[in-house]
Amino acid sequence: MLNGITFSVEAGRCVAILGKNGCGKSTLLSILAGVQRCDSGELLIDGHPLFSRPAELRRNIGYVPQGTPLIEELSARDNLLLWYAKAEIERELNEGVLDLLGIGDFLKTPVSKMSGGMKKRLSIGCAMQTRPPVLLLDEPCAALDIECKERILRYLSDYKSRGGTLVLISHDPMELSICDEYKIMRGGILHDYAYDGDVARLVQAL
Numbered sequence: 001m002l003n004g005i006t007f008s009v010e011a012g013r014c015v016a017i018l019g020k021n022g023c024g025k026s027t028l029l030s031i032l033a034g035v036q037r038c039d040s041g042e043l044l045i046d047g048h049p050l051f052s053r054p055a056e057l058r059r060n061i062g063y064v065p066q067g068t069p070l071i072e073e074l075s076a077r078d079n080l081l082l083w084y085a086k087a088e089i090e091r092e093l094n095e096g097v098l099d100l101l102g103i104g105d106f107l108k109t110p111v112s113k114m115s116g117g118m119k120k121r122l123s124i125g126c127a128m129q130t131r132p133p134v135l136l137l138d139e140p141c142a143a144l145d146i147e148c149k150e151r152i153l154r155y156l157s158d159y160k161s162r163g164g165t166l167v168l169i170s171h172d173p174m175e176l177s178i179c180d181e182y183k184i185m186r187g188g189i190l191h192d193y194a195y196d197g198d199v200a201r202l203v204q205a206l
């Protein structure tokens with residue numbers, strides 16, 4: 001259960017949400033994405049409340065859950081068509097987010113035959129259709145090989161350098177390296193944490 005959580009993130013920065021399994025991290029992201037309702041509270045972007053404006057919330061928040069929010073029987077292109085117009089897909093494949101994520105390499109591949117890295121890159125591509133200023137990611141590189149992690153993290157670093165705001169659930173040192181702030185969730189409350197790259201100390205703090 002979450003307990004009066006309050007935090008803010010500036011544009012162009014990334015905050016990592018850390019904590020033990022089951023402490024409520026994924027619930028927090030689901031609420032911020034508008035997937036799950038909260039009992040009270042508000043999400044503000046540039047001072048504007050969004051929970052009561054679902055269409056505006058969807059335009060401003062990109063959400064990549066830990067699972068795969070894709071249709072297994074469809075190809076990468078067909079999944080993208082659920083979010084993008086055809087002309088948008090071509091443009092983004094040429095010089096946009098889909099190009100940066102390398103999705104053109106597996107456009108015709110059914111999701112059921114994709115690697116975990118392909119699925120994650122496609123999920124991020126779908127989440128970025130509205131070019132949202134805020135991106136929420138739940139362990140985006142979990143169980144991926146180093147090459148795929150590097151590709152995803154290059155994209156996220158580029159997104160951040162363009163002024164995008166990231167909220168990232170992770171315990172992966174590679175993911176934590178792109179974060180600017182760190183918070184540990186205990187008892188449904190977020191606590192500031194000064195992460196210095198010492199993973200052993202972090203594990204003890206959780």
